[in-house]
Amino acid sequence: MTHALEMKGISKYFRSTDVQANQDVDLNVNEGEVLALVGENGAGKTTLMNVLFGLIEPDEGEIFIDGKKVEINHPHDALANGIGMVHQHFKLVPSFTVAENIMLGIEPNKAGFTSHKEENAIVEELANKFNLPVDPTARIRDLPVGMQQRIEILKVLQREAKILILDEPTAVLTPQEVKELFVVVKDLASKGYSIVFITHKLIEVMNVADRVSVMRAGKMIGTKKISETDIPDLASMMVGREVILRVDKDKSKPGKPVFEAKDISVSDVNGLAAVSHVSFNVHAGEIVGIAGVSGNGQTELVEAVSGMKSLDGGKILLNGKDISKTSVRSRRDEGVAHIPEDRMGVGLNLETILDENLIVSRYNQSAFSRFNFMLSKEIRKFTNSIIKSFSIASAEAGEGISKLSGGNLQKIVVGRELSGDPSFIIANQPTRGLDVGSIEFVHKTLIEARDKGAGVLLVSVELDEIMSLADRILVLYRGEIQGELDAYSTTDEEVGILMAGGKVKEKSGKQEESVK
């Protein structure tokens, strides 16, 4: 039987980073099938897909479409062969309408003049054909993320792709939107389309795929039918060892409040209200999870709490002391640790050496400097102790860090922030983009810190992470707290409804869905 798509013996070596990104990788997808492609970060999924889409030229390997060998040297070739890609970060023009975006570059025209009417009609027809209703005249910037993704999919379908590559499509969606996406994907497959679904969330794999291919360290580890595998099996294939997926933790024993936010408001870079009148507290020895879809005020909230941004109103207290107007440094000196969401741009300085990255919040302390001079011997000792106690592989004192993997970079951040027993830890998306092994490490470290008596404010858009780590859950929606839930008794659905702006009736046993 010929496959709709077959990749054979793909190899790619990156000289600049000395990485064998793909090594003799085989992959095939049948017509009408959903194939999940999973693997840790850096396993080579993206490289493989970029080869397929003509963005990277492989060192070796062949690609067959419907059994025929094809040359793909450019995305144009990929499209011509019926391969379409929906990128993780959408490539839509925000100020254009839906129809304009879908028809971009292939506008129907008469002597160079395009007709919006015609465009809208084509898009309408397309949407009906695939049962993906959209408003052709709506502007992209006014649409929710889930809808934008639908438009990306339509865009690819309009270009007559028969093979769709979805690169981590659920990363930006609410749980409800994820469900809708799964319906769309399955529907497309039943219409005869072939779909490659890239993800590292194994629950999604089990829900949507027919078969799953697992990659690790540039190699294809194996392909299995969904009916013949389960999550622990896939996880151990991904990391090459058994993984404890559930986080082991005891119920929290909250002490007195370490952090209190009282009626705080924060504005975003454009001066618009991003967080309005939010109050909450974090006790010693508990993890408070802030759930919410990305962009609902999390970034601004964290920046205000850490001192990187000033408050528009309200007060914040640390151990009972008002720190609303104090600097980042004085907050850090008082015991605030901060794991930022953007480790490359905020949490680390990739241009300098490891040592200088590790002392950023404490170079001023007498242990590391005397008068104006840095004590390089002491700094080196500290660096080596962090490398050891957080087992940061391949990092070396005195060396640069720009070539380290995401997991190791995050270990540097976590190591720096959690050494010295902080009393209050802000962890914003602490495992974003990390592989399973590193996620496990970060989760364990946070729980250890909690058990030692620190208060932890965990902000995450990953519902799983919130559910498994937090003791208490607050849902942030449009800059306000939509509701508070007890992590031990709530369900994914309850949190999901709050995340979408709905309400949960308390203690009635049944939740009431009233989105907006």
Add this chain to the structure above:
Amino acid sequence: MKNKKLRRIFDAFLVPVLAIISGLIVMAVMIRISGAPIIESYQVLLEKSFGCEKIGFNCPLISTLERATPIILTGLSATVAFQSGMFSIGQEGQFLMGSVMAAWLGYAIQLPFGLHQLVIIAASMAAGAAYGYIPGLLKVKLKVNELLSTIMLNLVAIQIFIYLLEYPLRADRTEVAHSHIIEPTAILPTFFRGAKFGWGFVIAILAVIGVYLYLWKTKSGYEMRMAGQASRFALFGGIPSDKAAIRAMIISGALSGLAGAVEVLGVHRRIMGGFATGIGFDGLTAAILGQRNPFGALIVAILFAGIKLGSQLGLQLKFGIPRELGGTITGFIVFFVAARKFYENNIERVREWFDKRRAAKLEEEVN
């Protein structure tokens, strides 16, 4: 460990070195167009810039170092600013402020030898620092782009310089305005009779070491570099970036002011019309080509001074090639550095080619 460090330095300077080689190739073409023999021209250029038969008077190498002295200092000035994330090109203006201050105090006050120079140097550095403080403050308080403000302030400085030279400091009614010669107590001693090479160069070398230690071994330097390399990281870590930026501009200004003092006290002993223009710009180039490293700036400053002197004393006198060729070549070198992507891509390609060849050879041996 040592090897890695060497490798890093090699990588950092590969592009500047290739740019300089490219500049010299362009120079060959221009020499050819002027009708002079290429090989001999280069020989003469080398001889009249870095050659030296006898240490002392009439030794081109010594003259090159003398000419490089103010460029080293303005180069350090730009290095400090760049390392702190301030793209200041105000060296020219700060240099002029330092020069005017030195020329004035050189004759206007009477102090014993030794103290006189120290007082003047301190005052010139203060003048330069004050002139650097303005764009620093504008940047931090009002978010005025430092590139624009320093360009403007350079123009303002030139006018202030001309006014002071033409009126209050003017010595006599000669055609070209110049100030009084400074007192003998204010002169920076030279090492050889007849050459202006002296303590100024020593001061420049000490400044190179000082700037290196300051930037890489002190807390203030750490703050400045972190704020310059990654501003969000600095904010996140609690580094007082605004203070660091202002400090950078003050130190940068002081170094350019020092360059002015050294040039007046050590070389010209007065200021006059057309005084030492372009030293600020040359320093800027030295800082960029020197990879924002004090030692890099030192090497490039000496190289540039040599190329200029060699084209002037060698190419012009011997072959009649206009001495402006020197300036043209340094301009080309800057241009080639700006095209660094071109070099990087080709370096990568060359490396890949070597790798493939090596792999092919290995395969052959195996078979």
